[in-house]
Amino acid sequence: MAKLHISTKINGEPTEFLCDPNDSMLDVLRGPLALTGSKEGCGSGDCGACSVMLDGRLVCSCLMLAAEAEGHEIETIEGMAEGEKLHPLQQKFLEMAALQCGICTPGVLVASKALLEKNQNPTETEVRYWLAGNLCRCTGYDKIVRAVLDTAAEMREATR
Amino acid sequence: MTDMRYLAPSTLDEAVGAFAAAAGAARILAGGTDILVQMRAGMVQPGLIVDIKKIPELTGIEETADGGFVIGAAVSGAVLYEHPRFGEVWPGVLEAINLIGSTQVQGRASAGGNLCNGSPAGDSVPAMIAAGATVTVQGPNGRRQMPVEAVPAGPGRTNLTPGEILVSFTLPPRAKGASDAYLRMIPRTEMDIAVVGCGVNLTLKDGVCTAARVGLGAVAPTVLLVEAAAKALIGSKLDDAAIETAAAACRAACRPIDDKRGTIVYRTKVAGVLLKRTVAIAADRAGRA
Ligand SMILES: Cc1cc2nc3c(=O)[nH]c(=O)nc-3n(C[C@H](O)[C@H](O)[C@H](O)COP(=O)(O)OP(=O)(O)OC[C@H]3O[C@@H](n4cnc5c(N)ncnc54)[C@H](O)[C@@H]3O)c2cc1C
Ligand code: FES
Ligand code: FES
Numbered sequence: 001m002a003k004l005h006i007s008t009k010i011n012g013e014p015t016e017f018l019c020d021p022n023d024s025m026l027d028v029l030r031g032p033l034a035l036t037g038s039k040e041g042c043g044s045g046d047c048g049a050c051s052v053m054l055d056g057r058l059v060c061s062c063l064m065l066a067a068e069a070e071g072h073e074i075e076t077i078e079g080m081a082e083g084e085k086l087h088p089l090q091q092k093f094l095e096m097a098a099l100q101c102g103i104c105t106p107g108v109l110v111a112s113k114a115l116l117e118k119n120q121n122p123t124e125t126e127v128r129y130w131l132a133g134n135l136c137r138c139t140g141y142d143k144i145v146r147a148v149l150d151t152a153a154e155m156r157e158a159t160r
Numbered sequence: 161m162t163d164m165r166y167l168a169p170s171t172l173d174e175a176v177g178a179f180a181a182a183a184g185a186a187r188i189l190a191g192g193t194d195i196l197v198q199m200r201a202g203m204v205q206p207g208l209i210v211d212i213k214k215i216p217e218l219t220g221i222e223e224t225a226d227g228g229f230v231i232g233a234a235v236s237g238a239v240l241y242e243h244p245r246f247g248e249v250w251p252g253v254l255e256a257i258n259l260i261g262s263t264q265v266q267g268r269a270s271a272g273g274n275l276c277n278g279s280p281a282g283d284s285v286p287a288m289i290a291a292g293a294t295v296t297v298q299g300p301n302g303r304r305q306m307p308v309e310a311v312p313a314g315p316g317r318t319n320l321t322p323g324e325i326l327v328s329f330t331l332p333p334r335a336k337g338a339s340d341a342y343l344r345m346i347p348r349t350e351m352d353i354a355v356v357g358c359g360v361n362l363t364l365k366d367g368v369c370t371a372a373r374v375g376l377g378a379v380a381p382t383v384l385l386v387e388a389a390a391k392a393l394i395g396s397k398l399d400d401a402a403i404e405t406a407a408a409a410c411r412a413a414c415r416p417i418d419d420k421r422g423t424i425v426y427r428t429k430v431a432g433v434l435l436k437r438t439v440a441i442a443a444d445r446a447g448r449a
Contacts, residue, residue, distance in 0.1 A: 004166065021166035044197045048264055059237060059267040063196045068211060069168045133262020
């Protein structure tokens, strides 16, 4: 199969890769690009473990062809911390034990960050609807939702 | 795995040319939230994927001079949601499209994909039918227009001819006192397939319903335009008797399947209930429009 040569930007870095036309973005992230933070829970858009940002919009990387990245920008969980400094959401998830096995966590964090960038003061209902496409088999969601709400409050406080 | 090629042309002519030349072996890619799932499951193995998202006409939203809207077939639910005017004018169409899947799915899923996928339960389809939307289609023999309700041919099938691509949806201008609504019944509160979906679009003048259209989804092999329900509403003051007649017309139109989400009896009953609730919301909005 003829490989496609794709030029894109991942976490701010210009990146090039070769892929098969039917590779998903998730296949390429986890394979050749060795960015294994994004997880594959289902491969069918149901679980959200593969969530990434595509030109600033939350999408499932399992439901995107790698070839579609040409000329676009992708942000993954690997771009969330600044070096050793965790994003406030990451810090809060640790403090509040909002994860157990951790498979859903990268997707939940990417999705939560996208929410807080649009809405600094979400209600619990808004958080739950926004994260409805991020399945978690361990936590029962409550700690995740609390951690997102607490982070939002802290971030609002910090920018006052 | 057979060899697959990927093309992302920047003009519609190129896309139609490539799509038609590949005959039945090609598939259009809009948001990919149906087609990529089907490819992964081995249900389809296209020889060519034609990604239409680099074609400006398929990704734009235009408010026309007369107050109508032209929406590119590949516009995602999230992009439509952010349009400053669309949701004010067509709240029912917007809420139907925004019910599709999760936030992640909304980032990609299009009304064009929802219609062309041919599912009888596609959420945007009853609302588009109620709105009286038409589609522009382009193929090797040129362009044509058809009403949305003429597109579905049966589960997974459309009346587009080989090589034809859905270009855009055209929604007509709005009269004063006109509004719409969409409701679906699902066993969960999010992320499920409709057991029944109902779209209602109506115009009120001095409390009298002067125009109405009703679209009903998930109760027959294709999404239905229920003309008898609309007829019962038009000319009435949306009194209980008129609404009950319209609900009965919806129940009579049902030819549903029995599955784990709902039995035939249940779907038929819910079709009437949803009609009543959807009319109430549309009428309330129309009163303020
Ligand atoms: C997790 C999940 C949840 C979902 N929930 C819902 C839901 O609640 N309600 C619902 O209705 N659907 C739901 N879906 C199904 C799907 O998201 C929708 O049908 C969506 O609107 C498809 O749009 P798309 O742009 O992604 O289509 P694609 O997958 O790109 O295309 C769908 C089909 O239409 C064809 N096609 C697309 N565009 C064109 C065009 N312009 N011209 C000709 N053919 C075209 C494609 O070749 C393909 O066969 C869900 C899917 C997932 C993965
Ligand atoms: S792996 Fe993409 S949604 Fe589950
Ligand atoms: S922590 Fe295990 S799936 Fe969420």
